[in-house]
Amino acid sequence: MSMNRSELVAEVANKSGAAKTVVNDVLDALFATFTEQVSQGEKVSIPGWLAVERTDRAARTGRNPQTGATIEIPAGHSVKLTAGSKLKAAVAKK
Structure with a gap:
């Protein structure tokens, strides 16, 4: 069994009490930061x-x-x- 992004967002929102849109925005920012930093070495x-x-x-x-x-x-x-x-x-x- 695996967890997709929407299930991850829902689970994190449930555990943190944050709105799903906020959690989704945080994940987008996290992955953007990973991409920027790793692509620069x-x-x-x-x-x-x-x-x-x-x-x-x-x-x-x-x-x-x-x-x-x-x-x-x-x-x-x-x-x-x-x-x-x-x-x-x-x-x-x-």
């Missing part, structure tokens, strides 16, 4: 819960699975999410 950390950072991928040679032809894959970036100690502890209890 900054690490965003919420101690105990999670850390989000940009990683670098080196250029490499790959193969087209359909033709077997060699292709050059350019260098790029990826995103790394790391669970914090509180999140890991919560999962371990289940």
Whole structure:
């Protein structure tokens, strides 16, 4: 089972007593901040819960699975999410 965004907004609104529109705006601002900081190469950390950072991928040679032809894959970036100690502890209890 998974929780989608609208279910998350409803749950946070219920637990915090805030309106759903306020919670939705806060989530939008949170994700915008993550996007801005991580795209600039900054690490965003919420101690105990999670850390989000940009990683670098080196250029490499790959193969087209359909033709077997060699292709050059350019260098790029990826995103790394790391669970914090509180999140890991919560999962371990289940």
